[in-house]
Amino acid sequence: MALDKAQYKDREFLAVIGDEDSVTGILLAGVGHVTDPPDSQKNYLVVDQKTEDSTIEGAFDAFTTERKDIAIVLINQHIADRIRAKVDGFSAAFPSVLEIPSKDHPYDPEKDSVMKRVRKLFGE
Numbered sequence: 723m724a725l726d727k728a729q730y731k732d733r734e735f736l737a738v739i740g741d742e743d744s745v746t747g748i749l750l751a752g753v754g755h756v757t758d759p760p761d762s763q764k765n766y767l768v769v770d771q772k773t774e775d776s777t778i779e780g781a782f783d784a785f786t787t788e789r790k791d792i793a794i795v796l797i798n799q800h801i802a803d804r805i806r807a808k809v810d811g812f813s814a815a816f817p818s819v820l821e822i823p824s825k826d827h828p829y830d831p832e833k834d835s836v837m838k839r840v841r842k843l844f845g846e
Contacts, residue, residue, distance in 0.1 A: 733793035733816055737785040738766040739778060740798040743825050748796065765792065769801050779805050785817065792817045799834065800827040810835045 736753045738745050745768045748754075757763045767773075767781040782805060785795045799821040802809045812819055812835075820836065823829035831837045 732791055735765050735791050735793065737789075737792045737795045737817070738797075739769060739781055739785070739801055740767075740796065740822070741801070741824050741826075742768050742770065744796075744798055744822065763789065765789075769798070775804050779808055782808055782812075786812055786814070786819065795819045796822050798822060798824045798827065799829055800824060802835075803833060806833075810838070 735755050736748070738748045738753070740748070745766050749766065753765070755765045763784070765785070767778070769778060778801060782795070782797070785792050793816065795817050797809070797819065802821050809819060809821070821829075821834045
């Protein structure tokens with residue numbers, strides 16, 4: 723079943739929730755964006771040890787439900803672990819949520835919500 727074009731036609735940006743190195747790399751690639759004033763929302767969140775889980779959840783909710791211009795949300799896997807219930811519970815087609823590794827935390831396919839769905843689909 724094809725999606726209605728209205729569901730994805732205005733989705734033109736990536737959003738990033740990650741550590742400083744990951745976000746910096748993505749921004750250097752040219753995907754940074756700030757919406758027009760007065761709200762001036764950024765399409766990224768830099769997370770460190772001091773960042774509260776509620777702040778991460780708020781950014782995840784904003785990127786996945788509130789903003790209709792986000793097509794893909796990239797999130798470091800170790801940060802996704804901090805809000806695992808939210809990430810695993812998100813099942814909409816848009817935006818796509820992809821877990822990525824970071825410099826200090828290797829990728830673990832056993833934790834990835836997309837990989838869990840794939841294994842479930844294949845009956846593993």
